[in-house]
Every structure is written in C-alpha cells, then in structure tokens.
Amino acid sequence: MGIINNINKAFDHRVRLGIMSVLMVNEHADFRALKELLDVTDGNLASHAKALEQAGYISVQKQFIGKKPNTKYVVTTTGKTAFKKHLDALEKLINRNQ
Amino acid sequence: MESNKYLQDLCDIRTMMQKSTRFISLSGLSGILAGIYALTGAAIAYLLVTNSPRSYLILDGYIFRLVLLDLFLVAFLSAATAIFLTTRKAKKNGEKIWDSASRRLIINFLIPMVTGGLYILIVLNQQKYGQTGALMLIFYGLALVNASKYSLGDIRYLGYTEIALGLICAMLPGYGFWFWCIGFGVMHIIYGLIMYYKYDKA
Numbered sequence: 001m002g003i004i005n006n007i008n009k010a011f012d013h014r015v016r017l018g019i020m021s022v023l024m025v026n027e028h029a030d031f032r033a034l035k036e037l038l039d040v041t042d043g044n045l046a047s048h049a050k051a052l053e054q055a056g057y058i059s060v061q062k063q064f065i066g067k068k069p070n071t072k073y074v075v076t077t078t079g080k081t082a083f084k085k086h087l088d089a090l091e092k093l094i095n096r097n098q
Numbered sequence: 099m100e101s102n103k104y105l106q107d108l109c110d111i112r113t114m115m116q117k118s119t120r121f122i123s124l125s126g127l128s129g130i131l132a133g134i135y136a137l138t139g140a141a142i143a144y145l146l147v148t149n150s151p152r153s154y155l156i157l158d159g160y161i162f163r164l165v166l167l168d169l170f171l172v173a174f175l176s177a178a179t180a181i182f183l184t185t186r187k188a189k190k191n192g193e194k195i196w197d198s199a200s201r202r203l204i205i206n207f208l209i210p211m212v213t214g215g216l217y218i219l220i221v222l223n224q225q226k227y228g229q230t231g232a233l234m235l236i237f238y239g240l241a242l243v244n245a246s247k248y249s250l251g252d253i254r255y256l257g258y259t260e261i262a263l264g265l266i267c268a269m270l271p272g273y274g275f276w277f278w279c280i281g282f283g284v285m286h287i288i289y290g291l292i293m294y295y296k297y298d299k300a
Contacts, residue, residue, distance in 0.1 A: 017110055017111060017114075021114035022115070025115045026198075033197065036194060037114065037117060038114070090104045090108055093104050
C-alpha cells in the first residue's frame with residue numbers, strides 16, 4: 001500500500017506528523033517548545049524525533065544556552081521534499097475516496 | 099475509514115502549523131475598550147486645550163504635560179486591558195500566553211512601534227509638531243501589518259486602514275487631532291466589534 005500511493009510510513013504517526021508540521025513553518029524548534037505544542041512526554045518525543053533524524057528528515061543541533069543544554073531541531077531539504085510528497089499523497093487519497 | 103484517518107491527519111497538520119506560528123487569542127473586547135479609552139482621552143485633551151487661557155499649545159507648558167500624561171494613560175490602560183483580556187482568552191483556548199508564537203507577535207509588533215515612537219520624540223524635539231498625529235497612525239498601522247503574520251489575519255486590515263488615515267492626515271495639517279480620534283478611537287471600536295462577533299462569541 002505504502003509504495004503504490006506515496007504514503008510515507010515515516011510520517012504515519014501523530015507525533016511525527018506534528019514534529020514535521022511545526023518544523024515546516026518554523027526555522028527551528030527546540031525540544032521544550034515541541035513538547036508543549038504536541039503535548040507529549042519527553043521519552044515519546046525523543047523517540048519519534050530520533051526516528052525522523054535517522055530517516056534524514058530532520059537534523060538535531062545540541063548546544064548550551066548558559067549552562068542549560070538545548071536541543072534544536074531543523075527540517076532538512078530531504079525532509080521538506082518528503083513531507084510535501086506525503087501531503088500531496090494525503091490530498092489525492094482523500095479526493096479519490098470522496 | 100482510511101479516508102477519515104487521512105483527513106484527520108491533514109487537520110492535525112494544519113492545526114500544528116497554525117499553532118506554532120500564530121497567536122490567535124487576541125481579544126476583540128480589548129480593541130473596543132482601547133477605542134473607548136482613546137476617545138475619552140481625546141475628549142479630555144480637547145477640553146484641557148480649549149479651556150486653557152492660550153488657544154495654542156506650547157511645549158514644556160503645564161497643559162502640554164497634562165495632555166502627555168493623558169496620552170500615556172490611554173496607552174497604558176489599553177495595553178493593560180489587552181494583556182488582561184488576552185491572557186484570559188488564551189487560558190480558555192488552552193493556548194500558552196508566553197510561547198514562541200506570542201513572543202514573535204510582540205517582537206514584530208514592537209519593532210515598527212518603538213521605531214515610530216522614537217522618531218516622533220526626535221521630531222518633537224526639533225519643534226515640528228504638525229505631523230505627530232499622522233506619524234502615530236502610520237507607524238501603528240505598520241506595526242499591525244507586520245504583526246498580522248503572527249496572529250489573526252484580520253488585524254492586517256486595521257493596519258491598512260490606519261496607514262491610509264495617517265497618510266491622508268499628513269496631507270491635511272491641522273486636522274491631526276480628528277484623524278487621531280478616528281484612527282485610534284472609532285477604528286478600534288469598529289474592528290474590535292468585528293473581531294468580537296467573529297471570534298470571541300464563537
């Protein structure tokens with residue numbers, strides 16, 4: 001199914017969809033902001049972010065602000081293209097089924 | 099069934115994109131009140147000036163200071179009301195009052211606003227008073243247009259209106275006071291009412 005209709009399995013989850021949506025319209029987002037926006041636990045967010053990072057769709061920048069560690073996420077070019085394709089696919093599927 | 103899930107996905111995407119970039123809990127009621135404060139303040143200033151022994155304004159004069167205080171009170175009350183009502187609405191909407199979206203909104207609003215404020219002070223110091231009303235309207239309009247990208251799109255039109263009023267005002271010296279009343283008083287009440295019925299009531 002995945003191959004035929006272009007639905008990207010990497011985005012087939014609420015949290016991952018959320019992370020990508022936020023990063024598509026913001027230059028970057030840090031861990032805390034994402035956590036509050038998506039309303040998820042640390043572990044949950046971390047594991048989904050990791051999955052997207054491994055797929056090469058987002059990149060992670062770790063840095064220190066003062067003494068606090070800060071994790072920043074940025075969408076990669078690959079990620080942008082993949083997400084747009086995914087959106088197109090969603091749209092087509094919905095149009096076809098209506 | 100599948101189609102419903104994908105539709106839900108699209109809805110989630112839309113919500114997340116909007117929530118992470120726009121702060122939408124602006125209160126229409128605070129716009130109406132800001133307009134009423136502005137008109138009240140203007141009436142007080144008008145009475146102060148027309149009842150003064152001189153029929154013109156001098157800087158550093160007693161009346162001028164009172165008018166400045168009046169203006170400051172209007173600005174302060176409007177800001178305080180906006181913050182109070184917006185916080186209340188954000189709580190009701192489950193929106194964070196101080197997150198990256200609201201921060202961006204404030205910063206983008208304040209850049210033209212502070213620039214304009216400083217510019218007006220500089221010009222006033224050079225004894226050029228004629229354009230103050232026009233400048234306030236123009237810079238406030240620019241601030242609204244700039245901020246509208248990070249909030250409800252409707253405030254963009256209020257911004258356009260203020261800019262247009264400011265430019266017309268600049269061409270008609272001597273009517274600054276009346277344009278100020280229309281821009282900061284009447285327009286706030288009209289747009290506040292529109293936003294109130296469109297968003298607050300719903």
